[in-house]
């Protein structure tokens with residue numbers, strides 16, 4: 001539990017590299033984010049993100065889905081770990097598991113994910129490849145509330161990047177990742193400041209519905225990435 005009740009508790013769910021987790025840790029360490037990561041949970045024991053957490057003195061847990069007979073039982077064990085804390089924000093950061101409706105509904109309004117596309121375009125996997133195949137001019141990442149429909153929950157913030165001539169899947173993935181590292185801590189900060197709410201299907205920021213133009217984040221030469 002947090003010693004300081006004004007600090008928002010976070011539980012972060014990962015399966016792999018954890019660079020988004022790292023972006024949040026970095027912001028906490030430079031005192032730009034007033035949250036406490038209470039626990040990082042991975043469904044894979046070899047996730048590199050677990051090392052990142054330990055290096056930052058954050059508690060970790062491994063919950064291997066293969067040890068559970070079905071999705072519901074795994075999700076219940078996951079919920080038990082999360083519910084040790086006082087209504088934490090649950091942050092999915094590259095967590096490669098589909099969650100049961102029961103789990104998703106339990107954390108309604110406080111379960112968020114980051115997806116590497118400008119939703120509602122390209123739900124699911126292989127987004128960079130699909131963007132290139134379609135010849136899109138823009139690509140990006142979306143932070144959204146998680147609802148029972150995969151990658152279809154209300155979007156909180158999107159980061160847009162241009163698709164450049166000569167881009168490959170790798171170069172796009174790199175640029176989208178950089179954008180993810182800017183927008184995810186920003187959204188977490190909004191939660192820490194009690195600025196985000198989910199009302200029905202609408203996202204409210206500071207009490208007002210978020211409009212399309214405000215939902216898109218783009219780096220301009222005058223805007224330092226981590227401000228806000």
Ligand code: GRF
Pocket residue numbers: 016017018019020021049093094095114115116141177180
């Ligand atoms: C990111 O591309 C995120 O959009 C997707 O999974 C990836 C996780 O990357 N959901 P990392 O583990 O945070 O480096």
